[in-house]
Amino acid sequence: MKKIKNVLLLIASVLAIYSCETDADTVAEISDEAGLIIDVNTTLNSSILGSPEAGVDLDEAMVTITNAYLNLTVSLTAGSLDDIEKIEIVKSFNSGTEAVVAESTTLPLNIEISDLESLFEGLDVSESDLRIGDVLTFRTKVYQTDGDVYYYSTSLGNYDMVVNCSSDLAASYVIDYTSGPGTHVVTELSPGLYEMDSMMGWPGSGYTITFTDTCGILSIINDWQFSNVIYGEGYVDNDGNIVWETSGVENVYDGSSWIMYRQ
Numbered sequence: 001m002k003k004i005k006n007v008l009l010l011i012a013s014v015l016a017i018y019s020c021e022t023d024a025d026t027v028a029e030i031s032d033e034a035g036l037i038i039d040v041n042t043t044l045n046s047s048i049l050g051s052p053e054a055g056v057d058l059d060e061a062m063v064t065i066t067n068a069y070l071n072l073t074v075s076l077t078a079g080s081l082d083d084i085e086k087i088e089i090v091k092s093f094n095s096g097t098e099a100v101v102a103e104s105t106t107l108p109l110n111i112e113i114s115d116l117e118s119l120f121e122g123l124d125v126s127e128s129d130l131r132i133g134d135v136l137t138f139r140t141k142v143y144q145t146d147g148d149v150y151y152y153s154t155s156l157g158n159y160d161m162v163v164n165c166s167s168d169l170a171a172s173y174v175i176d177y178t179s180g181p182g183t184h185v186v187t188e189l190s191p192g193l194y195e196m197d198s199m200m201g202w203p204g205s206g207y208t209i210t211f212t213d214t215c216g217i218l219s220i221i222n223d224w225q226f227s228n229v230i231y232g233e234g235y236v237d238n239d240g241n242i243v244w245e246t247s248g249v250e251n252v253y254d255g256s257s258w259i260m261y262r263q
Helices: 002-019 024-034
Strands: 036-042 047-052 063-079 084-093 098-104 109-113 135-144 149-151 158-164 171-177 180-190 193-196 209-214 217-221 230-236 242-249 258-262
Touching: 036 135, 036 158, 063 084, 063 135, 063 158, 084 109, 098 109, 209 230, 217 242
Parallel strands: 047 158
Antiparallel strands: 036 063, 047 063, 063 109, 084 098, 084 135, 135 149, 135 158, 171 180, 171 258, 180 193, 193 209, 209 217, 217 230, 230 242, 242 258
């Protein structure tokens, strides 16, 4: 279980990036230095998904890949390209050696890759090397005409593809509260990352939370709109229901369990 939790923490830390807003100071700094502000978007089906080897610890199990696809677009949101020589999209595997994917002197810049071999081309990585929780990172690199070179910050110019299991939790769920049934709606943000429209205990309140699904093991990300620390660990049962074995909201409740019945 400890090894599984280590994988969950890694995936949660990577996916949490996409549930946060861009820091204004970072935007200002990049606008001043590199002369432009960019936006990186991917299609919802951009993912590396597969099935881990049975009977082996999750962080050691070989993965049979069932989906390997990326459609990524870098767009200009502010500033100009007047002082820009070129823009590159580069990639690395688990923070290792960097390889160039594409370059352009104009924006938007789009790349579409539809097979595993092409995703890892130039990185000396094959399917047999992959494990759940591995990360293929795409970064935006800017070359200025004065010779300066910049990487955009994580929240602005990066996209991380986390090797994960397939996941399909987007739906409406009902918790049987003592006061009556309460509905919670789960929406997919990206493969393995979900938003729920209200925290357990406050159905319909708009107190949204985000959580990750790693091969059926669930973990709430502590990025709530309030200052209270939140947590939750659970799993998806055989009927597709979400079972929170333990969860809490600082100064409100601790160690609570809930069953969310899929509708």
